[in-house]
Amino acid sequence: VEEYLNDIVKRDGCVHLTLIDPASQKPERAVEIAKAAVEGGTDAIMIGGSTGAMGQVLDQTLQLMKEQINVPTILFPGDSAGVSSYADAIFFMSLLNSRDINYIVTNQAMGAPLVRKFGIEPIPMAYLIVEPGGTVGWVGDARLLPRTKPELAAAYALAGSYFGMRYVYLEAGSGAEKPVPVEMVGAVKHAIDKGHLIVGGGIRDRNAAAACAKAGADMIVTGTAVEDAGDVRAKIAEFVSAIKS
Ligand code: 1GP
Known part of the structure; x- marks a missing residue:
């Protein structure tokens, strides 16, 4: 999955990721959203959330997706309960600017044996949360x-x-009023050189997405804007055309 994403960065300049919180709707509806997102041109589906994205609803959502969509599913877990055997990959992330050791390494240690057992591809990631x-x-x-x-x-x-x-x-936080400032996106991309930069939180329209991509984001995540869209396919197509060269 990592190779797949990196190849798209090379080819198109930027990846679009659709975030679906399995706790926000029934699995059937989540799959409808994912299908429309794929039709709109999204490259992969991220599955997760901070509260309630676990257990049966997580497993069922991923199981249905596996049957019905042809892009990778990537776990975006809130804690060790966010690991599911039905995903293709997991953003294996540490919240580096947390004060709580559970979010820096303990949940990761509790989840790691499951990642191995289920054969999910771990993608090592530094997770940084920006105001708000x-x-x-x-x-x-x-x-x-x-x-x-x-x-x-x-x-x-x-x-x-x-x-x-x-x-x-x-990460500016889901539903943030404004996305991460472009100056910050540029500074981080400059610092990590060959590393890949994902930007998310508060990206609602094509201008915001294009500005993040132009500033150096390799991948853009949208969740709320897609959940709120009447026409998911068209909303995704708007983001995709704004970020891909
Ligand atoms: C949240 O960055 C993601 O982790 C997506 O945020 O819901 O604001 O698109 P939005």
Whole structure:
């Protein structure tokens, strides 16, 4: 999956990822959204959330997706309960700017044997939460990166890449009023050089998506805008045409 994503970055300049929270709707509806997203041109489906994205609803959603869509599914877990045997890959992430050791390494240790047992592909990732941070910032007890301090985000990202994490995720929080500032996106991309940068949280329209991609994001995540869209396919197509060269 990592190779698949990296190849798309090389080919198109930017990847589009659709985030679906399995706790927000029935599995059947989640699969309808995923299908429309694939028709609109999304490259992969991320599955996860900070609260309730676990157990039966997570498994059933992924099981149905596996049968009905032909792009990879990637877990985006809130904790060790967010691991499911039905996914293709997992963003194996550490919330580097958390104050809570559970979100830095303990959940990861509890989940790691399951990742191995289920044969899910782990993609090592530094997860960084920026103001305002939303639910995930609160749940993850993040010391939120100030929007006006791109150099702090860059320092954390560099530390992540020195730890061997090949992906960095800059997160403003789902439903954030504004996405991560472009200055910060640029500073982080500059710091991690060959690493891949994912940006998400508060990206609602083509201009915001295009600005993030132009500033250096290799991958753009949209969740809320897709959940809220009447026409999912058209909304995704809007993002995809804005970020791909
Ligand atoms: C949340 O960054 C993602 O983890 C997506 O955010 O719901 O605001 O698109 P949105």
